[in-house]
Amino acid sequence: MSTLVLKFGGTSMADPARIRKAAEKVAAEVKRGHKVVVAVSAMAGVTNQLVEYCRAIAEIYDPSEYDVVAASGEQVTSGLMAMALQQLGVEAESLQGWQIPITTTSAHEKARIDNIDTEKLKSYFKRKVVPVVPGFQGVTRDGRITTLGRGGSDTSAVALAAALKADRCDIYTDVDGVYTSDPRLVKKARKIPSIAYEEMLELASLGAKILQTRSVELAMNYNVPVQVLSSFGDAVGSDMPGTLLKAEDEMMEKQLVTGLAHSRDEAKITLTAMADRPGISAAVFGPLAEANINVDMIVQGASQDGDAADMTFTVPRADLPRTLEALNKNQDKIGFKRIISSADVAKVSVVGVGMRSHAGVAQMMFKALADKGINIQAIATSEIKISVLIEESYTELALRSLHKVYGLDS
Ligand code: ADP
Ligand code: ASP
Numbered sequence: 001m002s003t004l005v006l007k008f009g010g011t012s013m014a015d016p017a018r019i020r021k022a023a024e025k026v027a028a029e030v031k032r033g034h035k036v037v038v039a040v041s042a043m044a045g046v047t048n049q050l051v052e053y054c055r056a057i058a059e060i061y062d063p064s065e066y067d068v069v070a071a072s073g074e075q076v077t078s079g080l081m082a083m084a085l086q087q088l089g090v091e092a093e094s095l096q097g098w099q100i101p102i103t104t105t106s107a108h109e110k111a112r113i114d115n116i117d118t119e120k121l122k123s124y125f126k127r128k129v130v131p132v133v134p135g136f137q138g139v140t141r142d143g144r145i146t147t148l149g150r151g152g153s154d155t156s157a158v159a160l161a162a163a164l165k166a167d168r169c170d171i172y173t174d175v176d177g178v179y180t181s182d183p184r185l186v187k188k189a190r191k192i193p194s195i196a197y198e199e200m201l202e203l204a205s206l207g208a209k210i211l212q213t214r215s216v217e218l219a220m221n222y223n224v225p226v227q228v229l230s231s232f233g234d235a236v237g238s239d240m241p242g243t244l245l246k247a248e249d250e251m252m253e254k255q256l257v258t259g260l261a262h263s264r265d266e267a268k269i270t271l272t273a274m275a276d277r278p279g280i281s282a283a284v285f286g287p288l289a290e291a292n293i294n295v296d297m298i299v300q301g302a303s304q305d306g307d308a309a310d311m312t313f314t315v316p317r318a319d320l321p322r323t324l325e326a327l328n329k330n331q332d333k334i335g336f337k338r339i340i341s342s343a344d345v346a347k348v349s350v351v352g353v354g355m356r357s358h359a360g361v362a363q364m365m366f367k368a369l370a371d372k373g374i375n376i377q378a379i380a381t382s383e384i385k386i387s388v389l390i391e392e393s394y395t396e397l398a399l400r401s402l403h404k405v406y407g408l409d410s
C-alpha cells in the first residue's frame with residue numbers, strides 16, 4: 001500500500017465529464033489499496049476569468065483581495081471532485097487550504113508554503129475518507145487567503161506529497177508526459193520516459209509550462225518521485241505510463257541534450273555609450289533590484305555610440321515599462337546615452353545533464369541557428385543549459401532545427 005498525491009490540472013477539471021473521468025482514476029487507485037490525497041486546479045480558463053474581473057474592478061488592485069478571488073476557482077472544483085468520488089462509492093470530503101491549514105508567507109499572488117499540517121489529512125486516512133484539496137491556495141499565519149502564483153497547483157501537490165512523505169506525486173495533465181519540446185510547437189517532439197530533477201528544473205524555469213518551477217524545486221529538495229501523465233487515457237498512475245522525475249544519479253543514460261524550452265516572456269534593453277568604469281553594473285542593476293525586477297541575460301560590449309561600452313540585458317516582458325521608467329529616472333546617475341528596447345525577442349534553451357562532461361554542445365547550437373540565418377542577440381549558459389536570445393518570429397524554426405540537430409526528432 002502506497003501513499004499517493006494525485007493532482008489534476010485545469011483541462012482535466014474542465015467540465016463535469018472530465019471531472020468524472022478524473023474521479024474514476026482516483027477510485028481505481030483507492031481500489032488498489034492506496035492511501036490517496038487529491039489536489040485539484042480550477043476549471044480551465046476560470047482563473048484567467050477571475051483575474052480579469054480583478055483588473056476590471058481596479059487597475060491596481062489589492063493583492064490580498066486578488067487572492068480571495070483567484071483562490072475561489074479551486075474551491076469549486078474541490079467540492080465537485082468530492083461529489084464525483086462519492087458518486088463512485090468512494091468516501092471523500094473537500095478541505096480548503098485554510099482548513100488543513102497550508103500556511104504560507106504573506107507575499108500575496110506569489111506566496112510560498114511555510115508548513116502543511118498533516119494531522120487532519122492523516123485522520124482522513126484513518127477514517128478511509130479521501131481528502132480533496134484545492135491546489136494554488138494557502139493561508140497566512142494571521143488567517144488571510146493566499147495563492148501560490150500561476151500554475152501553483154503543481155506546487156501544492158508536491159508540497160503535500162513531501163509533507164506526507166508520500167511514495168509518489170502524480171501530476172495528471174493534458175499531455176502524457178514531459179516531451180523533448182513543447183508538443184504544441186514541435187510536432188516531432190518525443191515523450192521522455194524519465195528526467196533528472198535538475199533538467200526538469202531548468203526546462204521549467206526556462207519556459208516549459210508543463211510544471212511550475214517551484215514544484216520541481218520542492219520535489220528535488222525533498223526527493224519526491226513525481227510522475228507527469230495524461231488524465232485522458234485509460235492508464236492510472238500506478239501503471240507508470242508517464243514521465244518520472246528522479247535524481248540524476250539514478251539516471252541510467254545521461255543525454256547530452258534531453259530537451260528544449262522556449263520563453264516569449266522576454267524583453268531586451270540596450271544602454272548605449274556607458275562609461276566603462278568599476279561600479280557601472282551596480283549603478284544599472286541597483287535601481288532594477290529595488291523595483292523588484294528580475295534581470296536575466298546580460299551582455300556587455302563595445303558601443304554603437306562612440307568608444308564607451310554598451311550593455312544589453314533582458315527582463316520579463318511585463319516588466320518592460322517599469323524597467324524603462326527606473327532607468328530613465330536614473331539616467332544621470334548611471335550615465336548612458338540612449339535606451340534601445342524591444343519586446344520582439346524570445347529565449348530558446350537546450351538542456352541536458354550530459355553537457356557537464358561533453359564539449360561542443362554550444363557550438364552545435366550556434367551553427368544550427370546560423371545555418372537557418374537566425375541571429376543570436378545574447379547567450380547565457382550554466383553547467384547543464386545553453387540559452388540564446390533571438391527574434392521572436394524565429395522561435396518555432398529555431399526549436400525545430402535544434403530538435404533535429406540534437407537527434408531528438410521522433
Ligand atoms: P495543467 O492545466 O494540467 O496544469 P498546463 O497547461 O499547465 O496543464 O501544462 C501542460 C501543457 O504544457 C501542455 O499542454 C503543453 O502544451 C505544455 N508544455 C510545454 N512544454 C512541454 C514539454 N516539454 N512537454 C510536455 N508539455 C509541455
Ligand atoms: N488555477 C491556477 C492557475 O490557473 C493554478 C493552477 O492551475 O495550477 O494558475
Ligand code: MG
Binds near residue numbers: 211
Ligand atoms: Mg499547469
